[in-house]
Amino acid sequence: MKKKLLLAFILIIQNVCAQIVSYDNSFASTGKYTVTASINTSYRKKIIKNTDGSIYFTYARDNASLGSPECVISKLNPNGTLDSSFGNNGETVISNYYAGVDSQLTKQTDGKLLIYDFNTDGSVIVRVLPNGQLDTAFGINGVSKIANVYTDFNSYGYGLYLQNNKIIIYGLSTDEQSNFYKSIHRLNNDGNIDTTFGNNGSINTMGNFVFLDSQSNIITLISDHSYTNANTTYPNGGLEKYNGNGQPLTSFGNNGTLAFTTSPGMVGTAFMDSNNNIICYNMNNEIFRINSIGAYDSSFVFDSSNSYPFTITNISSVVEKNGNYYIAGQTGSMGETFFISKLTPTGAVDPIFNYYSETTASSEGIGDMIINNNNIIAERGTTILKFLLSNPTLSTLDKEKSNQDITFENPVKQNLVFTTKDKVNKIEIYSADGKFLKTIQDNNTDVSELSKGIYIAKITFKNRKSVTKKLIKD
Template structure:
């Protein structure tokens, strides 16, 4: 599928509810910079009712220390939290995102990894380890973790317990063809009353907890599965037993492939929203497991007809907030709001801003009147006002630089263009330069399976970026 990036100009448009500016009362002109953070780490944020924020980051590029820190509502570091505003989290890896959630009692739960599997750490509101949880604040689950694509893992809060899932491994650390779902008690021990002696065995890459505390597993068509070649949805009750009233004895299989699924969320109405950020597609699955044909995201119209869709999506009150990266070198990021039917919300439209680096917007927090967003080493706070006038990018009058790639990549990087290529730089999604090549059909078999950003420089001085997947 060919995707070309755009050179953009700015226009002014009238809107009724839109990001209008940064909040100058937050940090420095609405931007908090994590000065000691490495750009290679996936930073995550959660918010308290008083407006303060918890966030994770990897401290420095030469260390493997993952840190949880806290900001006051005005964007200053809360030095009363932990040790001078931060706490070092054990058993986390700089190569994986440190998933972060807040319990109803205010305690912070973080998922990381140790040498044999997944580690769940719980932190008290003052930044101290919760020694009543696991061993010294950490519970370990052996032989589950991330897939080769750095996905298929996570956790959810189920009332006072924790649902943890990950790709299964054998005792020799060989990746198996299924995932395991565990439930932890309040003290961090494995709940043996859950599933089959404490766990569920599923082919699903994505696991959710719905509004009724039931467990829902999404089996994508990305995997080799003869039983469900196009994917399926499995449902279990809150205790991990097959929900026989759902579909065919707990399973609804897809009659055809809904599309590639790189990431997925379950929204507040039990819909599963899926992102294929290779082809820039978003689609939705009904609570009964069928494809929701009433949800249509049109990626053929501006500004979504060019550029790259982020893997992050946030739902609030039935609407979906997404982010995009476009521009000649991927330097322009966008934030947009979709309605419950997948259309761009005309009252919000989109916000765009150009910067110096091609970095995606990560996770977002949507509030009434404000939006928090993570981008690289920075946490932004935007103001959302009514009846405002906003400068946005005009994507309908853009010039194009044409190059297309064989995507997914296999053993060689194959491209098609009428222009002379000077160099091609291959970056990780954390903006780390992995490899530089020039010639068509260059061997890239040494690249691990995953998603990459590719920056192309042409002999005429033009540049463009692409997002590619390596199988």
Template structure:
């Protein structure tokens, strides 16, 4: 019998194949950039259209004092030494979780705490914008954090800046929202002389979100949902003068995350792997059925990103061999069977603190590393065969992995359909008897640095 060496991509009938396949070896060192400093604190990032990345981290400055810093990577994961001072800018505070936003004019806003809230505006070259606030920083001394060092943030609203956090003394601490003008001064036209006092308290905390109409939505651990119009006045058409009690019992609220999606739904998740969808009218969407029992291990969900009609979730596994995970949910909360569930096998990568999802790659930040992953998002429904001049496999695979390649092979990684690395080899005719019948993903890395991804069937 003459074996036919063919390369085929078998497509699922419902959607395009979109599975993480490998780290991007062209980024930093084998796909992983190491952040220097104190990695016990959270790091946030933002990606520019050219692929470069801003990120925040903590370390000791030249005087030995721990401070927060902002730095920039090129698209290839190398520190951009033209930014700030040799690639970094020392911020005027130290914070457990600095927030980072980019204005439409390219200027950056960072938000942390230094005896109160400090919002600093930075020029694209890494120099502080001294036209903002006082010498580049706007201070709101009254604002602080809740008992989980959370429940604070920054939101951009039509050229203005919304910041929120906790305010008050012990026993009387509440959640408060301020709006800042583009010059760094509190906007007294917002709310009551520049601020809004919400229902959130010190023990419960709050998530503050902006809907597609620039209305402000506040969600608390006690299940209270408030809506304000764009100028901080109660949205009287919602609930009772803008306030509604949600019929859901939240748990571990301060260790969760929330997203306002493109349809004004709130997607809320937490350390207990709860994920719910709250509709714009404040009711819980009963058709959204996320079941954490189908996941490989207990998880702490720290990020939710909406992209192309899906919800990407990520965070940390909570088992004894804790590393991080990335998965993708459909609109009804089920795990997308095409993307499925990816668990990182590198023991140094334990938690994702921030996530960027692009069309063909994912960038994860956490635990002192920025990591870039490639995934295959090139196929569309209806395709059945695609040729590849780099490599061809006998497909279906029988007793061994038999291939023909014009280029020298560096290594071949075989993954399960849910992203688990099962086998790595280089030699042609490597036995495949240790794999059960089914569908697998072959990620081929050539010695010249290029790579290919193939879906294989094992008979």
């Protein structure tokens, strides 16, 4: 009975997990599309994948005559070549569009694209047709502007959401006395202000970050005190919640507000996952989670110092997919090595996916990522990268066969003894909750320091194939 349960455990793990195995050589040039224009890599690209595999992306291009970067939206075919039928030979430049920060990009259900950025007067929202032409039915000739809504001090506290047939944007605003606050505006589908929202089309909040939950409620996270009266009202930070029409959600906290009793710590970047949890990460390479009722979620623990066999110098991106979290970051003295990893819902490193790393000549980190079943698309510097994932849907027969490539003396006593037809490159041992413990390279290695219990062994062969085994330490 134990053997059957053990085999089932292994098969379940392999059926739901995958790992990066290589670049997709059928995409662009060896899996990498490079923007040849004078791209300004100080500002991140945003990417959207269509159902046919084509990709829209934005980037900032230096414009000497403007004295600042301008925003460009472009399109790639599924094979990673430029789609010359889009816009003007594959790209659309938004005139008078100041791109001194990362642009925001989203796609409506009708296929039209929305780009959000700023000019000298405030926010700019542009709508582009699927063919790259401006949608003249939106705003004024495709452009809607909202004055006095800017990027935050740290160039993160702004954003764009779709709320059914409405458009929500937020950013930093100020009154005539230089008091700062976040303002949230809602636009109708034609680009005009929706005066039925909040107070004649907008609401003000002291929140640093604004989210839209799965019920279309608006949630703001207060995590520092850059804004007027925030320190007095929320000395430890807090949450404010509004319903979909911008009115306080009175069923939450104290008439829609909740002041934290203890500070969650420094928050550099935050987003809301599919379970309405707020995922936060910062320059100290900490990742933590605040649940939907505003409490620090102690069930999520990410230990960056002990999770990898290298020191993380920067976490550049976190993306959620099906309850798991894919993170990208950098290591090395100059940040020259980038990595992509996967965390389980509890914050542990997924023992199957583990991490992929690559050392390059530049120190740019991975930014926006799209996680698919068989591949990962990511932006980095001047490039868009496409990685292949190992097939997570092998047949049961194939899985059983792959696990026969190596057998262990199980349960393990003092030494880890194995028999295999192929040469082993390394064996990584993880705890049952996914924490990396040690790497083994030789047969009959002493593992007596491991306490009794269940462990996961990931075996990587010299031919780069890998399998996973469950081990029982006696």
